[in-house]
Amino acid sequence: MPEALTRPRRFLPNGIVDALVQLLVVVVAYKLYQNTRGMVDHQIGASVAFANADWIVSVERALHLDMERGVQSFAGSVPGLLDGASLFYLNAHFFLTFGSMIYIYIAHNKAFGFVRNMFIIAWMLALVGYIAMPTAPPRLVPGLDIFDSIARMTGVDPTNHSTSNLYNPYAAVPSMHIGFALMVGIPLSKLTKHRPVKVFWAIYPLIVLFVIMATGNHFFLDAVFGAGAVAIAAFGAYQLGRLRPDAWTFRRRAPVTS
16 A cells, blocks of 8 residues: 555554544534533522532631632732733643643554543533532632632623623533643653653643632632542543443553564
8 A cells, every 4th residue: 555545544543534533522522511511591500609609618718728819819929920820721721631632542542532531421520510519710709809810811801700602600610620631631641751741741730720729710629529520530431441441441552562
């Protein structure tokens, strides 16, 4: 076979058809998650969301975990750090997450099925959380003295709290920013061989934790709930892997032998 015809298969481990199927599965699952997340009645959602936020504030204060204002104050005291966190929040969450999934598919294909299943389960769990516990973020809760750093940087009206099919300001529990960070950070820290890269992915969830609190978008407990959702999703993906061990288990790429 001519070399030109074999190149796509070298780049795409299972060929272009499998790559397109996997892309379709992930895109459809994510769009369903994204659209369902925004389907909240504004009036009912708002009243319950602020009550749930008050509960989180009271629990954090009782446990001495109310660190959001301190994190934002620290970020604001370092020149450029708060704007950097805001830019990271706006861009890195999406591009790093899905870029990492593409990289895992291409470079560590034997681990992709597990990671994909974990994401899909986590998305379903997150939707349950958004319905059962709509929660306002710190930036919207009066009296916390926490501002919307992204709105301040971009000039977007911070009083616009409306929901839409693609946006829901009360979808804070569980924090899927932390969820996504854990679901790419932990696998990549295990899959990569280069120590600096391994260290980056190991601490990546901590970077995201700092960002979501510095920007006023999540409470610390939101992140705890997000980590819990990931733990359940990982267990679910592990159980699915027992059904199709050749395709859905988390496996490193076999070493190349000469």
